[in-house]
Amino acid sequence: MILYASFSHLFLHAVLVPPFDPKNESEIADLMDWSLTVDSTWALTTSGDDAWIASPLDFVGSKHLGKGEKLVFLRDSDLVDPKRTYIEISQKLTHTLSLHHIPERKAWCKTDDRGDVDEVIKVHDFDATDAGRVVSMDMRALRQYAGLTGQWLFRMFDVPRYRSGSFHGFASEMSRQSIPGGSNLHGWIHVAEKYASVSRGIQWANPGLTKAEIARTVWGSDAATEQYESFIAWDWRNQTVDTFSCDPAELPTISCLRTARFKQALHFSNLECSGSTKPIQKNTRSKGEQFPVAERGTSKVGASMMLVKSMHTCATLASCRTPNSCIGSRLTKNPRQDYRNRS
Structure with a gap:
């Protein structure tokens, strides 16, 4: 996401503002009166014998914009670089997202889950004829x-277009057209026939993200x-080879087996994860009916299948929290460790 862009034919600047009603024409008109430069910063201000700290969004032409939060600051100092300006990012943002400025990368970074450097906010300087600068931010971090x-994210833009070498300024009277766009765009195009135009919007x-999404x-x-x-x-149960997921949302419990692929609740006792020949009780209508472990069907799918099935059965049963209904007396809290110890 581009937060700031400055070229000879483009100015774009993004800030954050409180939510507003896009259908309210007076609020849109207020926001269209924006007058904000990227070099506007916090500043010491005095008037007579009084002094205070001025916000970078004071005197920006819009009341609603003045309640927002500026993210990108353009600064200059001979102590840093006597030849050009440099970019700073709001410390409230960088501290909150645990970002650190890495000068050699021209970026504000953090380490990702793999330990790699994640360039969350980056400055792009262009040295071509149309020299300019862009500041971009990772959309996930911005959200x-x-x-x-x-x-809300609020972006202002000015796009002047003119023929270099023959442009002497915009005429006082130019035709105005509305910028076509969706429900989240508003602006005007002022056109001076044959030699210049400017778009502003x-x-x-x-x-x-929601607070719940951020917490997760x-x-x-x-x-x-x-x-x-x-x-x-x-x-x-269904005499077929199938794929079983370990996603907790897909692991059947004793309460959902009645409506899952098994159709009826199963009750187990004396379960052996090691593939022992001890019988497993199966209950479809009565608890007295028994069948040997051999009926698991390992002869049909190979010896390795019994290992996978045993581990899956134990993991599935361990997810069931209904007491005395499906978990056998010999099933441990760690079914996989139980299998290894008994095999």
Whole structure:
């Protein structure tokens, strides 16, 4: 996501603002009066004998914009670089997202889950004829921060176009056309026939994650990135080879077996995960009916299948929390460790 872009024919600047009603024409008109430069910073301000700290969003032409939060700051100092300006990022944002400035990368970074450097915010400097600068931010991080602060992304843009060498300024009167766009874009195109035009407008979006989504991400339980192993096993109930997932949402418990593929609840006792020849009780209508472990069907799918099926059976039963209904007296809390110890 581009937070800031500056070229000879483009100016784009993004901030965060409180939510507003896009259908309210007075609010849109207020936001269209924006007058904000990227070099606007926190500053010491005085008036007579009074002094205070001025916000970078004071005197920006829009009341609603003045309630927002500036993310990108353009600064200059001979102590840093006497030849050009440099970029700073809001410390509230960088501290919250645990970002650190790495000068050689021109980026604010953190380590990802694999220990690699993740360039979350990056400055792109261009040395071509159309020299300019772009500041980009990873969309996932922006969504997290916007969700935490309860704000919307708000981008302002100016796009002047003219013929170099023959442009002497915009005429006082130019035709004006509305910028075509969707429900999150508003602006105007001012055209001076044959030699110049300028587009000016605003764009907004609500990219924020919910607090619940942010919490799951922090605790490492983001459902979008979780993956679970699947096993091919013999379904002795339906006499078929099938694939069983270890996803907790797909592991049947005693309460869901009545409506799952098994159709009826099963009750087990004296379960042996080692493949012992001791019988397993099966209950379809009465608890007295028994069958030997050999009927698991290992002869049909190979010896290795019994291992997979035994491990899957133990893991499935261990997920059931209904007491005295499905977990045998010899099943331990760690079914896989139980299998290894007994084999």
